[in-house]
Amino acid sequence: GxxxxxxxxxxADRPGHDKRYAIDASRIGxxxxxxxxxxFETGLRKTVEWYLANEAxxxxxxxxxxxARRGLAG
Structure with missing residues (x-):
């Protein structure tokens, strides 16, 4: 209600919490x-363009x- x-x-924030989600890809290189x-910028642009072009x-x-989330699915 x-x-x-x-x-x-x-x-409260946990110390080092954000480091867990920071990726260091230098090793693969x-x-x-x-x-x-x-x-990041070109990938994001292409992703948005794809969604705009493929709405159907x-x-x-x-x-x-x-x-389905509203429980209206048959």
């Missing part, structure tokens, strides 16, 4: 000679999931 805002509980073909593919999936 409470609002979402009232349900938020803030916790050094050992395997691999490097990405895309930068992904829109039904989003709608299906949203309907």
């Amino acid at each position: 409470r609002s979402y805002t009232e349900q938020i509980s803030h916790v 050094t050992e395997l000679g691999w490097s990405p073909r895309e930068t 593919w992904w829109r039904p999936l989003v709608m299906e999931k949203a309907t």
Whole structure:
């Protein structure tokens, strides 16, 4: 019955927590000679462009999931 805002509980940051999610890909470059073909910016641009160009593919999936989440699926 409470609002979402009232349900938020803030916790203290854990030391080193963010380091766990920071990827150091230097080893794959050094050992395997691999490097990405895309930068973050070009990859993000291409991803957004794909979603804009392929809405007929992904829109039904989003709608299906949203309907099921509300318990309205048949």
